[in-house]
Amino acid sequence: MADKEHKEQKIGSQISAETIKVIAESVGIGGIPDDAAGVLAEDSSYRLKQIVQEAVKFMHHGKRHRLSTTDIDNALRAQNVEPLYGFQTGDGIPFRFASGGGRELHFVEEKEFDLQEIVNATLPKIPIDISLKAHWLCIDGVQPSIPENPPPASKDQQQKEILDTTVKTTIEKQVKVITPLAEPHKIKHKHKGITDLAKVKDLSNHELSVEQQLYYKEITEACVGPDEARRSEALQSLASDPGLHQMLPRFSTFISEGVKINVVQNNLALLIYLMRMVKSIMDNQTLYLEKYLHEFIPAVCTCIVSKQLCMRPEVDNHWALRDFAARLMGQMCKNFSTSTNNIQARITKTFTHAIQSDKAALATQYGAIAGLGEMGSEVIKSFLLPHVKDIGEKVKTVLEGPILNAADKIAAENIKKSLAKYLSPVLKALRGPGASVDDYTAEFGSLGPMLHTAVGRERKSSGNQGSQLAKTTGLGTPSQDRTRPTVTIPTPRSQFVIQQSSSLGSLPGTPKQTQGAIRTPGTTTLIQGGQPKTPSTPGQQKFIVMTSRPSNNGQSDKPLSMSSGTPTVVKVMSGGSQGQIPSAVPRTPTTPKIVVMSMTQGNSGLPGQGGPGGQDLGMRSVFTDQINNIKKESENS
């Protein structure tokens, strides 16, 4: 019915007689009689439709979906009419929409330009020249998972996979590496759409190919290893490579187990690395994370509110980790919270609980504050502000109390700073500029004056505020490190599509890479054969080729002052309800479980010193900075 009406409208759309009159007036012809205007209107709508129909031909031949102004021009020219000048736009005419009085109107906004401005403006950049880039769309019928190709399983597919296991198997079938031995008949590409009629849920086993296993090993090693350059490459790969979804369960387990162990171990550095992995995985647009949130959230939460995250809480900068994890959590809530899983509500509740609790350590409270602070102003308003007074009291007692505990003192200071950071923008909006120190003191108790000054400063220089706070908090720049450190690295990604022919293995990015492929006889054998012998079959030939790691340099340069340099740590720990929100988990070893975890051989310190392989790629992550800071601090103390 709607369709019918739509069609009728199409047939009936006409330029109205009033429009004709207005147009006539605009060119200086007044007083057109109604009849004439009506006839003109009908005729001009007919002509217009003719022109548009003509223009569609030009659109088809321009290989486009969208009719452009040049198509109209060309159509006019083909009809021997002078084209319209002045409507050259590259990206469609920016029509604006307005409605009022029951009428709808689309119009082109004509802005006035200041010629002076245009003349004085700096010249725009010269556009990059046209170039040709080659890649393999498929090799023997299998599409390689390279950035140039669409991800093997789209997010939608991954989502379906959760609901229906048969989908899972089809995805795997599509992506499955055709092992050299497999008979060609087994490739079931034609059965893509066919699902089992009986709907028997298969046990889907996550079989990883050799290449994937290798990739997994390399990535995990690099992520927690000592070489910063390698790590950033690995993180970059995690953040941008398509087709990781098959390894996602492994990664999530790796992270969650890793956090469990290292929290007990108080190994700050590793926790930071793991959180960076979480960040990278979250940044990967091709992954559907919802299925693994039950592992990620507890791990991240632990890093926010755990009582102790490092060996020496009084000197180590575990605050940065808490901030970073809190930001991750905020991001997760934003991305994944739905009305069914209620992530944000549940997390908020946990944090609020931590703030209210008397028993909670100050570090935990700090984390909870940061966590709430990252949830946005609404959460701050309703969950953080009411507790400021209580927190203030607590902080006061610690700072002025008789028992002097260095760690607590630092924690208290940090709480104050973090409160100032999160509250001042909210308060600035909430309270008028007239509110005095007394007002603040009345509402927020001992923290009142501090908040007042913070808000005042915020008002004064909202631009510089971020960096100022950064200085005051002594952290890395909080507002800046929102931009992920790994993204900014211009590291050329050393991914190779491995081919049998050596002439092909040039870097992507150089445009002419695979062109030789067509003619080199080597490739022909590859294409011809169909049964290469090595496991590096086309199809899953992705490798992260790492710069070879310097053999263990034995530098016992341990910035984190780890007491043990043993490569492998065997740890007995509880295997109980670890899946819950960690802050609530009592760490009583009920059922002991042995987890073996390969540890790094100390930290090789500055990235530049990483060895011959680890080049300094201009990468100075927030965390290396932090570690350096920590080092300095430890030297000072």
Next chain:
Amino acid sequence: MAGNEVPFSDSLKTQGNMQQTLPLQNATKADVSDKQTLLAVLQFLKKNNLKGTEELLKREASIKDDDVRPPTSSQSETDVSHALAAYKSADDPSRFADYYTNLKTFIESCLDAHKVELSVILYPVFIHMYLEMVYNEHESYAISFFRRFSKEQEDFYQEDLQRLATVTKKEHMKGNELMESFKASKFVIKMSRDSYNHLKRYLQENKMKPLLTIIQEHLFIDVFDGVPRTKQQIDATSGGLMGESERDANKVKVFYGLLKEPDINMPLEEEDEAPEGDDKPKKKKPKKDPLMMKKSKNDPHAPAFNRIPLPEMKDQDKMEKITAYREALKRVKVNRENLPTICFYTVLNSYQGVTSIDMAEDSSLLSVGFADSTIRVFTTSSQKLRGMKTAGELDSIDRDADDVLERMMDDRTAADSKLLTGHSGPVYAARFSRDRKYLVSCSEDGTVRLWSLLTWTNLVCYKGHNHPVWDVEFSPYGHYFVSVGHDRTARLWATDHHVPIRIFSGHLSDMDCVKFHPNSNYIATGSNDRFIRLWDILNGNCVRIFSGHKGSVQTLCFSPDGRFLASSGVDSIVLLWDISTGGLMAQMKGHTDTVYSLCFSRDGGVLASGGLDNSVKLWDVVKVLQEVDTDADTSIPSSVHVNDSAGLLIGSWATKATPVLCIHFTRKNLMIASGPAALQEDKSPHKT
């Protein structure tokens, strides 16, 4: 055999052959126009009472008195008014809807078998009734009639209906492209004899004059003996602007076989091959010769070698043939079991818009035409593109040297891509000659340009189409090329003539694409009127008309053996035609957007397609040929089965956001696809 007995369609079958452009006819035409000029002069003299001169001229030109008759008005005007007058009738417009409903009820009441066949006439009847009302200036009746019944028409006619809907006034009918088509040609309908008799009886019983007039004057019913066709069969071949193709139009014999390969000096081959690989050639040698012999045996379907004069082979061409042959020996299989490898060339940073991409036959060059009227040629091999040395330098070269061709080139000009400028509108096609020395391009500016790939300059600008030229192609044997355009003509040119040597016309709308038959004796054109025509170059006749597309035809491809033709376009269906019978063999549905490129694998077993839906799809031609019913009588439409099973799709590979404008198989059957990377603003419509 059938159809001729039909009383009212018999006399109306003359049209359809007017599109021949024989040189001979050209000559007579010239005579006629001369005579007309003379007559015009005589009339002028008569009008002004210059009797003496008139007599003198008459005697001199030996024109009889009867010839000179004052024309009432200018020729074209009479034509138009005469043709349009067909619609003139004194009938009450309000009754048209009743007639139409009556016809519909009759069809509904028929047996199911006849119902589907008869319902085909509803669309043309609807159109002509509407036009009659418009012509007689019953605008409001026409509009309400249109609104009431237009939705009932087939989906694939809706585009035409939309265009028709814009015509609501008599004045609009003049000069409208669609109108002229409807008034000038008859809507062709194929129908079984039984159904036809039903219809005849109905029309005789219910004396509805306007209906009868329309069916008599504007419809051509092609009656065949046999069982009625099913809905599926009808739908497969209908969809053309003017219904289906007549069976008679496809009766002429077409020499679709390949030309006899010239004997190539075998010793040359041996010399060349021996040093390369000692083990392989020895095994293959004995096999190869019989193969060659078989081919060179006379194919009954092949045209004589000199049917169309072809340029003589140069030494270099022979060398090229040998390399091609040698490469073909290394060809891999591509079929359902052995899926191909696809190399994709993405054109990056093409902000101005890519309008065409083409690949040289040997896959070493890629041409890209842009909307900003430039052409770029890229090399895809390690061999850089070089220009020729200047005349002075060339003079000093030893002409007898073996590597004289190599010495001619100037290494200083080596580059990965060359820019060709000269057109003044979007370049809609740029194609290489087989020897890769020339490139021919066509553009919106109405010109066709020939470029030298030795000097990288424009050699000739062919003017003839006054409207945008949509497509151009070189003959596989060089020398000739053909262009098609908005002016609804296809023109055959020889590179050394600045005027076309053949003009083919007959399509009712723009000709959108053109392809040379592998034997260079025929060309196929696809048009916006949704027909595909095959033309004989020798005499300019249209020898095949294929109907079945539901949208403008944008791409064509002949199978390597010359027997089959694949086509596709805006309707995103890929159709496979048998040239020998003119029948539709298979319908391949799977694309979701316009298909712009088709290519057969070198062995012809697989067809690849690609288009705006950002995917490359592969279709199984072997399976079509296996499943074809060889016993079916192709002269009876209802016995022909069109294969449209979903199993024909072998594979589909999607690009990230790149439309596929060019697909090509190298001589070794490696697939190459190419397209421009989508610009950011282009992405949004895909998503929403």
